Amino acid sequence: MTGQTPTPADPADLSALEARRLIARRRLSPVELAEACIARVETLDHAVNAMPARDFDRLRDGAKAAEAAVAAGGPLGALHGLPLAVKDMEDMAGLPTTFGSPAYRDNLPEADGAPVAELAAAGALPMGKTNVPEWSAGANSRNLVYGTTANPHDVTKTCAGSSGGSAVALACGYAPLATGSDMGGSLRNPAAHCGVVGFRPSPGVVPGEARATALLPLSTSGPMARSVADAGLMLSVMSRPGRDDPFSVEVEGRTAWDPAGFAALPRVDLSGLRIAATEDFGFAPTESTVRDQFRNAMGQLGPFLGRVEETAPDCRDADRIFGVLRGISFLGIHAELLDRAPHHVGPNVRDNVLEGRSYSGEDVARALIAQGEYHRRWQAFFGDWDILVSPAITVSPRPWRELYPAQIDGQPTKTYFHWLALAYATTIAGHPSISIPCGRDAKGMPFGLQLVGRRHDDRRLLAVAAEIEAVIAGLPDLAPRGPDLAMLAAAPPIAEAEGFLSFD
Template identity: 40%
Template sequence: MTTDITEYTAVELTRLIRQRHLSAREVVEAHLARIERTNPHVNAIVTLVAERALDEARAADDRLAAGHPVGPLHGLPVAHKDTHDTAGIRTTYGTPVLADNLPDTDELVVERLRGAGAITIGKTNVPEFAAGSHTVNPLFGATANPYDTTKSAGGSSGGAAAALACGMHPLADGSDMGGSLRNPASFCNVVGLRPSPGRVPSWPEQAAWTSMAVQGPMARTVTDTALALSVLAGPDARSPVSVPEPGSCFAEPLESDLAGMRVAFSPDLGGSVPVDPSVTTALESAAKVFADLGGTVERACPDFAGAEDVFRTLRAWQFDLDLGRVRDQHGDRLKASLIDNIDAGRDLTGADLARAARGRTELFHRMRRFFLDYDVLLLPVSQVPPFPVELEYPGSVDGVAMDSYLDWMRSAYFVSATGCPALAVPAGFTDGGLPVGVQVVGPHRADLAVLRAGYAFEQATRHWQRRPRLGDGERP
C-alpha cells in the first residue's frame, strides 16, 4: 500500500475500507490534511466541515464494524459544488447575495452521494451563479490551476476539478450547461462527464422539463467517474425527464476491445472554431492512440449549423427563468455579465424560442444520422490551454478575437446543444506543462459507450498519473 492515502483512487479506497484495511476516519483525516496543505495554493474548497466529516466517519466505521449494509461509496470523502444545496452547510452560489445561505435540504445529487455512503467534507468554488468557464467570484476570489497557480482552473466546476487534482477528495459532483464539467476537467487533468439529459435527474428545479443544463460526476479516473455515475444515475419521480435505466450498469467493468470502432476526429469542429496549436497537437496524438488501439479513425465532423443560436437563446431564457427575481431584488450586487445574460433572456420573444426549438431538433437529427456511421467523435474540450488566472476569459484564440466570456468555449457548448453525452479525458500536456483534455462524444444516451472509449484511451496513456506538486513537494 502507498503511504499516502490520498493517492488511492475512489475504487481502491472503497475496497480498502470494506476490507477494513483502512478506516473511514483514516481516509477522511488524510484528505483533510491534504486540504490543509494544498488548498491555500489553489483556493478550491471554500467551506470546510471537518468536525462534521470526522463525526460521520466514526459513524461509518461503527456501521461497518456492526455488520450493517453499507453503500457503494461508504466512507469516501466528497466536496459538493457550491451551487448544489447542502442541508445545514453554507451554499453561496459564489455571490454576496447568498453569502450566509443555509439550505434546509440536500438537492438530489447530494442526497444520492450521501445515501451511497459518501461523507461531505465541504463545498467547492464556483463563478457567481456558475456563470462562466473561469472560477472567480466576489466572495472567495479565484481558483488557481494546480499545475500552474498563475493559470485558471476553468469553470464553473473549477473548484471541484482543482481539488480532485490535488487529492483533496477522490470524487466530486458538478454541473454543465456550456462545458462546466468538461472545461475544468481539461484544465486540471481530471475526468468530467456531461451525461445525457435526464441520466442524472435534478431536483429541485424551477423548470423541470428543461434539458440544456445537466449535473454529473468528476474524478481523477474514468473508472472512478463511472462509479460516481452509478450512484447519481437512475430514475426519480421528482424529475419528469429522468432516464428510467438504473445507474447500476455503470458499476460494471469498462474494459472493451476498440478494434473496429469507428472514430470520427475533428480538431476544430469542421473548421467552425479556432483552436490553439498546442491543443491541436495533443488532439492529434489522442487520435493516433485510438488508431493504435484498433479504431478506424477518420477526419469527419457533424454539421453544427445553428448550435450557436440554439445554445445562446436557450441559455439566456434559462438565466432569466432562474435568476430574474434575483436581478430584480439585487441587481446592483450582481456582476455585469450576469445581468447582461438575464436581460438577454427577458428580451426574447416567442418567435426566438420557437426558432431555437426547431434548430435544436434539426441538430439532434443531424447528430443522429452522423452516428449511424461513427461510434464516437473526438473533439477538443477547450479551444485553449489554461489561461492567466487574472483574466476573465482569453481575449483571442489562435489570433481570432473573442468578444465575450462565452466565445472561447464553443467547442464545448456546441455539443451541449446536441444533447449528446460527452466525456473530458486527460490527453496530455503542452510544452509548458499545462493539461489538455480530449472530448469523447457519443450518440444520444450512449453514456456507457463514451465511458468505455475514454477508459481505453486512459489506460493506454495514463496521463492522469502526472499529478501536480503542491504543498509539500512529495508528488513525482
C-alpha cells in the same frame, strides 16, 4: 485495461474504487482516509482556494460511524467511507449555498439537497463546498463571495469552471469524488484544465428535479473523479428514478438504464470502433496549441484504435442556438435579482440577462426549431460512427485574472462563453460526453480529450473512455501527471494576489 497499480503511500491519493475495497477488507480505516484528506486541504488550499467552506466535524463524525459499520460486519454502501467534495450550487446541511453570489452569502440550508443526500445514503461523507463562478456563469471560477480558485498545475492560471473548485479538489487529493454540473462544459472544462475526469450524462440519467427550465435540459449534474471507473461508480449512485425531471424515464419505479451497470463497465475492443475525430466541430474557435496537442494525442492513440476519420456532425447554428437558449434561461432565473439588487450581480450574469432580454419570441422559436434540426443531424451522424473525439476545451489554461478569453489566436470571441464551444456543441444535441486527461500541451498544462457517445449510450461511452484511459496510462508522453504538491504547499496564499476578490 492495465493491471493493478501500487497503493499510494498517502490514502488521500487513493482512487475511490481502491479506497472502497480497502475499507471493505478492513485494510484502510475510514477515519485514516478522512484525516488524510483533511490534512491535504489544510496543507494546500491556501494556494488554490478550492474548498472555501468546510465541515470537517461532519466528515470526522461520518468517518467514525463508517468505521463502526465496517466493524459490525453489515452491508456497506457503494461509496462507504469515501469523502465527497460538494459544488457550491448544491445544498449541504450546515454550510452556506452561496451560488457564488453575494446576495446568497448567508443562505444556510437545513438539509442536504437531493444529489448530496443520495450520495450520503450510499456512504459518501460530505466534507465541504467547492468554489464556482457566480451562478456558474462562465468558466473561470471567480466570485465576490469566496474569491478566485487557481489551477493547481500553475496557480497563475484559471482552473476553468463552473465546477472549478471540484476539479481542483480532486487534482489535489482533497477527496476521491466531487459533485459537478454542466451546461456549456462545466464538468468537462475544469476536468480538462486540471487533469481529472468530468462526465456529462445524457439528459435524465441523473435526474434534475431542481432544474428551473425542466423541459429544456441544457444543464445536468454529473460525476467528477480522478478516473473513469471512479466516475462510473459515482454515477451508479447518482442515476436513479426522478419523476420531477421529465427526461428521467421511470416505469414501475425503475429507470430505463441499470444504474449498477455504471459501476461495472464492460470491456470494449477499441480496434473494432468507428471513430470520428474533429479539432473544432467546424465552428469552435480552437487555439493552435490545443490543435497541436490533439493531433499529437491522436497520432499516439491511432495504433490502438479502429477506423479513425477526420469528420464531425453538421453543427450549423450552434452558436445561435446555444446563445439564445442560454440567454432566455438566465433571463428567467436571474432577471429579478438583477433588477432588485444590481450591485449583487456580476458582469457575466448581467450580460446574459440583458442578452436574453434582447431576443424576441420569434428568435426563441427559431432557436428551438434549429435545435430540433441539429439534434436530428447528430442522430444521423451517429448512425455511421460509434464515438466522436475532440479536444475538451478550446484554449490552454490562461491567467485567471482574465475573466474570459476576448481573443483566441488573435481572433475575437463572440461572447464570454464562446470559448466553450467544443463543449456546448454536444450539449445542444443532448449526447453524453466525457473529458479524460491526455498528456500536456506545449505550454506544459494538462490537456483533456473529449469523447462523445450516442444519446443514452452512457455506459458504453464510459467503457470506451476507460479503455482509452488505460492506453494513455501506458504512453509516457500522454500519461497524466498530478500537480506539484510541494510547490503548492510552499506557495503564498492566493488570497494575497491582486484581483483575488474582484472582477477587475
